[in-house]
Amino acid sequence: MPNLFTLVLQITVIxxxxxxxxxxxxxxxxxxxxxxxxxxxxxxxxxxxWIAPHFSAYLFPSGSLGFLNALSQVxxxxxxxxxxxxxxxKELKHESHSAVLVSHVSITAPFVLASLxxxxxxxxLSDDSVSFTNFALFMGAAMSITAFPVxxxxxxxxxxxxxxxxxxxxxxxxxDDVTGWCILAYIVVLIRAAHKTTPIWITLAGIVLFAAIxxxxxxxxxxxxxxxxxxxxxxxxxxxxxxxxxxxxSALCTERLGIHLLFGSFLxxxxxxxxxxxxxxxxxxxxxxxxxxxxxxxxxxxxxRTNVGLLKGPGMWFYCGLIISVAALGxxxxxxxxxxxxxxxxxxxxxxxxxxxxxxxxxxVILDIGLDVKVISPALFTMMVIMALFTTFMAVPVLDxxxxxxxxxxxxxxxxxxxxVLQEIA
Amino acid sequence: MxxxxxxxxxxYAFLVALPLIGLAGVLKTGRGLTAxxxxxxxxxxxxxxxxxxxxxxxxASIPDKVISIxxxxxxxxxxxxxxxxxxxxxxxxGNAIRATVTSRESLQxxxxxxxxxxxxxxxxxxxxxVISGQLSDATCxxxxxxxxxxxxxxxxxxxxxx
Numbered sequence: 001m002p003n004l005f006t007l008v009l010q011i012t013v014i015x016x017x018x019x020x021x022x023x024x025x026x027x028x029x030x031x032x033x034x035x036x037x038x039x040x041x042x043x044x045x046x047x048x049x050w051i052a053p054h055f056s057a058y059l060f061p062s063g064s065l066g067f068l069n070a071l072s073q074v075x076x077x078x079x080x081x082x083x084x085x086x087x088x089x090k091e092l093k094h095e096s097h098s099a100v101l102v103s104h105v106s107i108t109a110p111f112v113l114a115s116l117x118x119x120x121x122x123x124x125l126s127d128d129s130v131s132f133t134n135f136a137l138f139m140g141a142a143m144s145i146t147a148f149p150v151x152x153x154x155x156x157x158x159x160x161x162x163x164x165x166x167x168x169x170x171x172x173x174x175x176d177d178v179t180g181w182c183i184l185a186y187i188v189v190l191i192r193a194a195h196k197t198t199p200i201w202i203t204l205a206g207i208v209l210f211a212a213i214x215x216x217x218x219x220x221x222x223x224x225x226x227x228x229x230x231x232x233x234x235x236x237x238x239x240x241x242x243x244x245x246x247x248x249x250s251a252l253c254t255e256r257l258g259i260h261l262l263f264g265s266f267l268x269x270x271x272x273x274x275x276x277x278x279x280x281x282x283x284x285x286x287x288x289x290x291x292x293x294x295x296x297x298x299x300x301x302x303x304x305r306t307n308v309g310l311l312k313g314p315g316m317w318f319y320c321g322l323i324i325s326v327a328a329l330g331x332x333x334x335x336x337x338x339x340x341x342x343x344x345x346x347x348x349x350x351x352x353x354x355x356x357x358x359x360x361x362x363x364x365v366i367l368d369i370g371l372d373v374k375v376i377s378p379a380l381f382t383m384m385v386i387m388a389l390f391t392t393f394m395a396v397p398v399l400d401x402x403x404x405x406x407x408x409x410x411x412x413x414x415x416x417x418x419x420x421v422l423q424e425i426a
Numbered sequence: 427m428x429x430x431x432x433x434x435x436x437x438y439a440f441l442v443a444l445p446l447i448g449l450a451g452v453l454k455t456g457r458g459l460t461a462x463x464x465x466x467x468x469x470x471x472x473x474x475x476x477x478x479x480x481x482x483x484x485x486a487s488i489p490d491k492v493i494s495i496x497x498x499x500x501x502x503x504x505x506x507x508x509x510x511x512x513x514x515x516x517x518x519x520g521n522a523i524r525a526t527v528t529s530r531e532s533l534q535x536x537x538x539x540x541x542x543x544x545x546x547x548x549x550x551x552x553x554x555x556v557i558s559g560q561l562s563d564a565t566c567x568x569x570x571x572x573x574x575x576x577x578x579x580x581x582x583x584x585x586x587x588x
Contacts, residue, residue, distance in 0.1 A: 062507065097434045105441045112445040115452045122459050125499040129464035132456035140449075310498060312515065334441075341437045374466070379498030 006064050011071075011297065013059060017043055018296035029400075031153050033361055034392050036296055040303025041385070050309060060304060072301045075294020076365055077265045078286055081247040083148060083362075084269020085279055087174045098342030099168055102335055103175035106356045109334025110327060111140035111183075117326045121319065125380045137187050138375045142367060142384055143327045145180040146173040147360030147392060154355065154395060158403075165348050165403075169355040172335070177362065181266060184366055185259045191373045192258045203258045210253055211267065219271040222246075226273035229281060240285055260369055295361070302364050302385065305371060310379040320383040327387050328394075332357040351403040358395045363388030462518050465548055466497035468507075468579035469557060473572050492579065504544075514544065521547050523557060541565045546574075554578045 018036040025035025042048060049056040060068075118136035126135050151173050152161075160166035189207065193200040225243065229235055235243070247268045254264030272282070311317055336353030340346065367384050370376040376384065471491040496503045497518070504514035504525055516525025527542035546559020555578055562571040 097431070101434060101437055101441070104438070108442050108445045108449075112449050112452070115449055115456075119452065119456055119459065122456065123461050123499070126461045127464040127466065127497055127499065128461045129466075130461065132459055132461075133453050136453060136456055310501075310503065312501070338437070338441055341433075341441070377466075377498035378496050378503070379501065 003064060006059075006061065007067055010059060010064065010068055010300075011293075014039075014043065014296050014300040015293065018299060029396055030393065031150050031157075031360075031396070033150055033153075034389070036299050037302075037361065037364065037389055037392075039296070040299030040301070041306050041308075041389075042303065043300050044303035044306050046303070046306060046308035046382075049307075065301070065304065068297060069301050072294060072298035073261065075290055076298050077251050077261050078244070078247065078290045079295060079298075079361075080262045080365070081265040081269040082283055082286060082290065083177070084266040085272050085282060086148065086152070087178065087270050088274045089270070090274065098339070098344070099171045099175075101342055102168065102338040102352065102356075103172035105338035106146070106172055106331060106335040107144045107176055107179050109337075110143040110330025113326050113330035113334075114139040114143040117322065120322075121380070125319065125377055125383075127377070130375055134187055134191055134375050137183065138370050141180050141183045141187060142363065142370065143330060143387075144176060144183075145359055145362050145366055146176040146331075146356050147358045147362045148173045148177050149362075150358050150360035150392060150395075151355050154358070154399070158399070165344075165351055165355075168339075169352055172352075172356060176356070178270075180362075180366070181263060184369065185254075185263050187375070188259050188369065188373060191375060206257045207254075207259060210257060214250065214267055214271055218246075218268075222271060223273055226275050226278050229275075229278045235281065240282075243282065244286075262365065262369070298368075299364070302368055305368075305378070306382050306385045307378060308382060308386075310382050316379065316383075320386055323383050324387045324390050327359075327391055328357055331391070347402055351399060354395055354398045354402065358392045359388040360392040363392075462497075462500050463521065463548055463555075464497065465495050465502060465518060465523070465555070465557065467495060469493050469495060469576040470579050471574060471576045473561070473574045493576065514542070516544065518548070521549065523548060523559065546576075551577075 018039040021039035021042065022032035022035035025038065026032050043060075045056070048059075115136040118132070118139045121139070122132050122135050148170075151169060155161045155166040155169060161170075185207070189200065189203055193203055225235060225239065228239060247265045250264035250268040251261040252264065254267070255261045272279075311320060332350075332353035334353075335356040336349045339349035339352045344352065364385065367376070367381055367388065370384075371378070371381045469492070471493045473491070492507055494505050494507055496505070500518050502516050502518060502525075504516060504527075514525040514527040516523060523544065523546040525544040527544070541564040543562050543564050544559060545562075546557050548555055548557050550556075557576040558574070560571040560573055563569045
C-alpha cells in the first residue's frame with residue numbers, strides 16, 4: 001500500500017515547484033511547459049538529491065516512486081489522447097509538395113544523422129544486451145520527433161497560426177509525430193518480442209488488425225459523439241466517462257499487444273471526430289486535471305530519473321554536446337534545407353527549421369519509454385533529456401532573432417487546433 | 427510531368443530516398459560493433475565470511491547484501507537499495523571492473539574514514555554472469571582485502587533486445 005502522506009506530500013511539492021518554475025520561464029517568454037520540464041530536473045538527483053540527499057530520500061523514497069510513476073503514466077495516457085485528438089488527418093491529406101518534402105526530410109535527416117551518431121555512441125554508452133539496430137533506430141526516432149503542442153503554442157503566441165509558415169509547421173509536425181510514433185512502436189515490438197515466446201509476426205498481425213478495426217470500424221462509431229454534441233451542444237457525464245473508457249481500453253489493447261499504453265490512447269485520439277467545436281469541448285473537460293495535475297508528476301518522475309551527475313568528465317559532456325549538435329543539425333538543418341529547396345526564403349526556412357526542432361514533452365515521453373525498455377542507458381537518457389530541453393528552449397529566442405516580424409498570412413482557413421488546450425499545455 | 431513536379435521528385439529522391447539507403451548501410455555497418463559487457467541490474471553480493479573485518483565490515487551490514495548497478499556503457503553507478511547516501515562510481519574495461527566508493531558521510535574502517543576500492547572481473551558462469559574480485563581500503567595499508575562474489579539476482583537481464 002502506498003504511504004498516502006508521502007504521496008500527497010510529493011504531489012504538493014511537485015505542483016508548487018512546477019507552477020513557480022513554469023511562471024518564471026513564462027516571464028522570459030518561454031512556454032510554461034519548458035519551465036515545468038526544468039522543474040522536474042530540479043527535483044531529481046541532479047539538484048535536490050545532490051544538495052539535500054536526506055530531504056530528497058525523505059521526499060522521494062525509492063519504494064514510493066512506483067505510485068508516482070503510475071499516476072504520471074495515467075496523465076500521459078490522457079495527454080496522448082489529447083495530442084491525437086488535435087491531429088486532423090484531413091490537414092495532412094491536403095499537404096502541398098513542399099509540406100510533403102519538408103515533413104519527410106525533417107524525419108529522415110535527423111534519423112539518418114542519429115544513426116550515424118549511434119555508430120560512435122553505441123560502443124561508448126550502450127552495452128551488449130542492446131542490439132545496434134534497436135539502439136540506432138531508437139536514437140533516430142527520439143531525434144526526429146517534434147513537440148506538436150509546444151510548437152502550436154509558440155505559433156499561437158506569435159500570432160503565426162494562420163500564416164503560411166505556421167500552417168506548414170503544424171502539418172509537418174503532425175506527420176513527424178505520427179511517423180515517429182509508428183517507428184517507436186516498431187522498435188518497442190522488436191524489443192519486447194525478444195523476451196516473449198509469441199512469434200513476432202503474431203504480434204505484428206495483431207497490431208495491424210487492431211489498427212484496422214480502430215480506423216475502419218470504431219472511427220465510424222465515434223461519430224455518434226459528434227452527432228450528440230451537435231444535437232445537444234454538450235456531452236453528458238456518462239458520455240465523457242465512456243470516452244475516457246474508450247481511450248483507456250485502447251491503451252490497454254496496445255499494451256497487451258506488446259507495444260505501449262500510449263500508442264493506444266494516441267490512436268483513439270487520432271480517430272476521434274475532428275469538428276473543431278467538438279474537439280475543443282472534449283479537450284476543455286479533460287485538460288485541467290491532466291495538464292495542471294498529472295503532467296507535472298510525469299515531469300518530476302522524468303527528473304528523478306535524470307541524473308546530471310552521471311555526466312562525469314569532459315568526455316561525457318562532449319557526447320552530450322555532440323547529441324545536441326546532431327539533433328539540431330538534422331532537424332533544424334534538414335527542415336530548413338528542404339524548405340529552401342521548396343522555394344521558401346531563407347528567413348522563413350530557418351524559422352520553420354527552428355519550430356520543427358522543438359522536441360519538448362513528446363521527446364521526454366519517447367525517452368521515458370526508451371529507458372523503460374532499457375534501449376538507452378541512464379547517462380544517455382540524461383544527455384537526451386538535456387537535448388530535448390535545449391532544443392525546445394532555443395526555439396523562442398532563435399525565432400525572435402530570425403523572424404522578428406510575422407510571416408506572410410495565408411487564407412483564413414480555420415485551424416482545428418483547440419486553442420485552450422495549447423494555452424494550458426504550454 | 428511539369429517542371430515543378432520534376433524538381434519535387436529530384437529533391438525527394440536526393441533528400442529522402444538516398445538518406446534512407448544510407449540508413450540501411452549504417453545499420454549493416456553497426457552490426458559489426460561491439461558494446462561493453464552488460465552488468466546492469468541487481469546483484470546478490472557475498473563477501474568472504476572470514477574477511478568481514480576492518481574495511482569490509484561495512485559491507486557485512488548491507489541489508490540482504492543486494493547491490494544495484496546502473497550501467498552507461500563503460501561507466502557505471504553502484505548503489506545499495508535503500509541506502510541513498512552511499513554510491514560507487516566505476517568503469518568497465520573488457521571484463522575488468524574498477525570502482526571507488528563515494529559517500530556523503532565518511533565510511534569508517536579500521537583506520538578512520540575509509541576509501542573503498544573495488545577491483546573485480548565479470549565472467550560467464552552457466553547462463554548467468556558472476557562478478558568476483560576484491561574490496562580494499564586505500565587508506566589502510568594494514569587492512570586485508572576482502573574477497574567477494576556477486577551473482578545476478580534476475581534470471582536474465584530485461585534489456586533492450588538483442
